[in-house]
Amino acid sequence: MRTGRPRGFCVEDTLDRAMTVFWRLGYEGASMSELTAAMGINSPSLYACFGSKEGLFRAVLERYDDRRKIFMDHVLSAPTAAKVAENYLLGAAEFAVDTGGQNPPGCLLLQSGLSCGDTDIPDELARHRAEKEAALRKRFEDARAQSDLPESADPAALARYLMTVSNGICVQAASGASAQDLRDVATMALKAWPTADRKVGKAKTEAPA
Amino acid sequence: MRTGRPRGFCVEDTLDRAMTVFWRLGYEGASMSELTAAMGINSPSLYACFGSKEGLFRAVLERYDDRRKIFMDHVLSAPTAAKVAENYLLGAAEFAVDTGGQNPPGCLLLQSGLSCGDTDIPDELARHRAEKEAALRKRFEDARAQSDLPESADPAALARYLMTVSNGICVQAASGASAQDLRDVATMALKAWPTADRKVGKAKTEAPA
């Protein structure tokens, strides 16, 4: 068994509390004293466990990703590309206003460091966001290969579109938009989703669903 | 005339340089030493002129608004609501990647302080964004009153939708998206724009101006 004095706190719990602080105040705005206070530990314990402030933040990011992965897996497993898009945007709308736990509305990947002073945190966050976009793109490539999307559709553009709206939704949530506001935005954005190709010589209008 | 030793620098020039720093590093990430270095003045001059770091930032915001107002006036003066939406989103796409001067891609109203430590900067920025949204909403209310928008259209929801996409575009730009990427996103988002109501038995469509 592991020797030495056992750790007196639960790593996951402290990460959740640190996440809330980073989320609310941003990476730079979150001071070590605020973090240790929220986590209920002293700084030496924090440094022994996470190495540095940046190390703590990366651990928080990893935990955040774990949670988002559950959501993304659910989204990506939808039967059609259109349903993937719908699940993603409506899910993002719900997620953005869900202050479950004590997290502020919005998205950690945006709030914690869209811009930053001395570190490469913004790049790191952009990379995480790009990963989500890549997952969507791949899903849409598959969909097109299976004729679930028209040939004229551009999987990368569709994925980017969804990410753009999703990020916008997070910003709106952080600014105080309501759940219904964001659902409406998501629903409207989905109206732009491509339908089957229409070839020349065929009827160009279609009845609304 | 004004007595005393004259100021040795141009206020507007220094504001532009400070804007770049805030834009790139965020409100908190921008240190006074970095600001004074970029502005080419010493801290006493800065404090004499702007009062404090926050005072400087608000002056920068005001200058930023002046510039955006020119853009918004142009957008709002478009003849139809649909054209307003198109000008706004495509304009946002151009603006977001335009690093004219030395500004980073994106939008100051997002990058400089989506989250922040000790000040109410995020609220202040949200208020500025809300003003833009309100201007759009008002324009769409007028449009609906003039039957330029269907009666079923919700001006507030339309304005919020555009702001959401616009904010998302700014985030994408800050993450390195290309101008063409963003134009494509804007174009796709515009596909969701409402067209004339179709009522049963009555033709409500009208010829475009």
Place this chain on the structure above:
DNA sequence: GTACTTATGTAATAAACGATACAATAATTT
């Protein structure tokens, strides 16, 4: 029980932060 190993709490570290005191300077006003 003694040695070893890891974690904890207190207190302190150097560096950076935003903000000024002060004397010198450069203009207008009388």
Place this chain on the structure above:
DNA sequence: AAATTATTGTATCGTTTATTACATAAGTAC
């Protein structure tokens, strides 16, 4: 020319920042 007034450069203020020494505590291994 003397008095007044605002700006400038240098150098520094007290705080706060992230990060550690160090002695003590709490476990396992022998």
